[in-house]
Each structure stands twice: as structure tokens, then as C-alpha cells.
Amino acid sequence: MIYIGEYNKLTVDRELDFGFYLTDGDGNDILLPKAVIGDRVINVEDEVEIFVYKDSKDRPIATLNRPLISVGELAYLAVVGVNSFGAFANMGLDRDIFIPIKEQKFSLIVGKKYLFYAYLDKTDRIAATTFVDTHIEIGGDYEMEEEVEVITYGKGGEKTIRVAIDGKYRGIVLGNEHFRDIYPGDKFMATVNKIYEDGVIGLTTRKKRLDEREIVRDQIINYLNEHEGTMPFNDKTSPDLIKETFHTSKNYFKMTLGGLMKEGIIEQNAEGTKLTEVEQSKLTE
CATH class of the missing domain: 2.40.50.330 (OB fold (Dihydrolipoamide Acetyltransferase, E2P))
Known part of the structure; x- marks a missing residue:
């Protein structure tokens, strides 16, 4: 039997000007064109591993090239x-x-x-x-706080994202564990933060608390520096607007603003946030 879409180990039965015919020994054969052989030396009675697919004329054809995907993968x-x-x-x-x-x-x-x-x-x-x-495996040898590469393939609810860890194992990123818009096909790094009883891996794109505050701090200061020391955001700004602009939660945003105020870097008012006079003067130096 010769299987389309899979690798087959066949025996070279005969050679023609345009290629070799391979056989499974049970009366089934297939053409391996010389055009795809390259410099490889093939002789009658050799056993070769080939991939089978249908060409533009819908005929089964063999190749020595290795595709990026085969049936069942x-x-x-x-x-x-x-x-x-x-x-x-x-x-x-x-x-x-x-x-x-x-x-x-x-x-x-x-x-x-x-x-x-x-x-x-x-x-x-x-x-x-x-x-x-249904083709993604459940399980995988992962540990808490391990950083992994994931590929998004769908949603598990309004905000929950379904991902394949290492392109193979099932994982989910809950809505409160990501702050960027994530679309099918997106590939990114995430951290294991829960292993469910059924083997599904829970993940987060959030950094550790201290790390995330440092990232948000830099984002706020950069925003202010790029907008003449002011921004229309403060601790009363809606969570959705904060998420859209700074890709973080309102809680982290408020904590970071509080820390910057204690440092004397910013001050808030009803219109938003601005650098203090001392910090403003540094922009013009």
C-alpha cells in the first residue's frame, strides 16, 4: 500500500529516462521524477523513503523533498x-x-x-x-513559572485565548492574564502559571509584579517625554483605555503612578498627569 500525504519506504523497481518507478511489493508503484532527485545516486533495488502527494494533474507523485506538514500532523x-x-x-x-x-x-x-x-x-x-x-495533545512536561513559546489558534470564551504550547500541547490564557490584542496565528512567549487537573496548561503574558511595574513605569515616562510632559491619563482613567494604551491593568497603572508621584517625577490633576516642574525643566535642557 502506498499512502498519500505520508512518508513511504519503497523499493526501486525500474528506471526510465524521466524517473524511477518505486514499488511496495504488492503490485502498487509510483513515479519518482529525476527532476527532484538532484545529485543523489539511486539504483534499482534500493530502498528509499519518499513523500507522496498529488501533482497539479491530480496524479500521485513521489518526492525526496521533506514537506513542512504531512497527514495527521x-x-x-x-x-x-x-x-x-x-x-x-x-x-x-x-x-x-x-x-x-x-x-x-x-x-x-x-x-x-x-x-x-x-x-x-x-x-x-x-x-x-x-x-x-481535538488534535492538540493535553499534558506536556512543563513546570510552574516556566517560559514557553505558544501559538494562538482560537478563543475559549470572550477573552480567553486558546494556544498550542510549542505548537503541540493545549494551553489557555485567561482574559485577565493578557493585556494586548491577540489574534489567531500570533506567536509569543508566555509563562506557565497553572496546571489544571485535566492537564491543560494555564499561561500568562504578565510579568512578575515588580518586573511589570518597571515596564509600565518606563512606558509612562516615555509617553510623557514624547508628549511635552503631559498625558490625558490618571488614576481615574477607565481600565479599557489604560489596557489599550499601556497594555496593563488599571491596578498596576495606579500603583506605578503612585510610585512616580512619591519620587517627585509626576503630578496628577483632573485633566490627566504631567511631569513636575523639575522634570519638565530637564526636557528643555
């Missing part, structure tokens, strides 16, 4: 085209992988990467889907 692939029937992603071969409209949980953007799962459609062509949740 997950991979982070770049979208290279979109039309009314679906989208196409680069799978590392001379033919792109097709993502039907019905297999798109969200709109795909050309040039952006997303997490896909590959399968064979009804015509035995390799296709992909963004509905990857």
Missing part, C-alpha cells in the same frame, strides 16, 4: 493565497496545501502564519484545517 504554515473557495498555505513542496472555506474557523490573511492540521479529503488530496483543538 500539525504545523505552523504561511498563507500564500486566498480565493472564494478557500486558501492555500506553503507546505514546502511545489504544490501548496488547500484550506477549504468550511475548514476556516476564522479569516485567513495572506502572508501570516497559522496552526494547521493536515488530512486527506474525499478525493485523496492533502488538505488542511484550522479546527485543530
